[in-house]
Amino acid sequence: MGDQVKVFGTWGSPFSRRVELALRLKGVPYEYIEEDILGNNKSQLLLQYNPVHKKIPVFLHNGKPIAESLVILEYIDDTWKSNPILPQDPYDKAIARFWAKFIDDKFLPAFHKALFGPENEREKAVEEARDCLKTLESALDGKRFFGGDAIGMVDIAANFIGFWLSIIQEIVGVELLSAEKLPALFKWTDEFVSCSVVKETLPPQDKLSAVFKARIDQVREAQTNAPK
Structure with a gap:
């Protein structure tokens, strides 16, 4: 059984699209879950996984949640080494x-x-x-x-x-x-x-x-x- 990767996002958000772009650049399969942020109808899962900010994106890797897009990008780069998005130096x-x-x-x-x-x-x-x-x-x-x-x-x-x-x-x-x-x-x-x-x-x-x-x-x- 491989990595289980999920992205909680909103279709029009550049922040959740950042996370999807990083995953696609690295060829990492993921499940995308659309959140109704505009309708202010956040899911219980989103609130559970990001209780501090209560906003997207939330990145879930093997059941462990990470919030804030720039933090998520660094985590992705550290976890999947192919096609690095940060310099090595x-x-x-x-x-x-x-x-x-x-x-x-x-x-x-x-x-x-x-x-x-x-x-x-x-x-x-x-x-x-x-x-x-x-x-x-x-x-x-x-x-x-x-x-x-x-x-x-x-x-x-x-x-x-x-x-x-x-x-x-x-x-x-x-x-x-x-x-x-x-x-x-x-x-x-x-x-x-x-x-x-x-x-x-x-x-x-x-x-x-x-x-x-x-x-x-x-x-x-x-x-x-x-x-x-």
């Missing part, structure tokens, strides 16, 4: 971890504030998000992927920038990433989404657009109607 590994955390700790919060924050703070948040992308672009340093010739930890962590970002930009009408301003990062997005294994993990674009448009409209309407 300790310094290079530390740098990859740094950039992956930079995406989650710096870019994503700024991006979220640019979309959903109070109107008077959005312009500043947009500039902050643009600056984060410019900083991240420097990490490519002429390479095809952040991981070099192959997709690695930082590329997987940046999947939101590679696919989700362009869809949301179009809906909102705010340009953060363009070929003119960030040519290397823009080229990376093309390279990333063109990989067949990446395509297998991307959600349907039209369905994703509809969900984000509804959510953004809902938040903006609530802000407009809020007491001044």
Whole structure:
């Protein structure tokens, strides 16, 4: 009997898609369990396996649960050695971890504030998000992927920038990433989404657009109607 691997995720989440991409890159079979996060109808199993944060993704390996996508990615890389997603050199590994955390700790919060924050703070948040992308672009340093010739930890962590970002930009009408301003990062997005294994993990674009448009409209309407 081999490894039993399960992923609790949501179809439109870049975080659960990160985990699926890492598993597919390594050729690890897994069972995917869809959670109804948008409907706020979390399963008892999800709450049992991630009692601290109560959110996806949750990775289950032979009955042992692990939460938080970046932690899960490292566990996958440590457990299945083929097609490594982190460098072997300790310094290079530390740098990859740094950039992956930079995406989650710096870019994503700024991006979220640019979309959903109070109107008077959005312009500043947009500039902050643009600056984060410019900083991240420097990490490519002429390479095809952040991981070099192959997709690695930082590329997987940046999947939101590679696919989700362009869809949301179009809906909102705010340009953060363009070929003119960030040519290397823009080229990376093309390279990333063109990989067949990446395509297998991307959600349907039209369905994703509809969900984000509804959510953004809902938040903006609530802000407009809020007491001044």
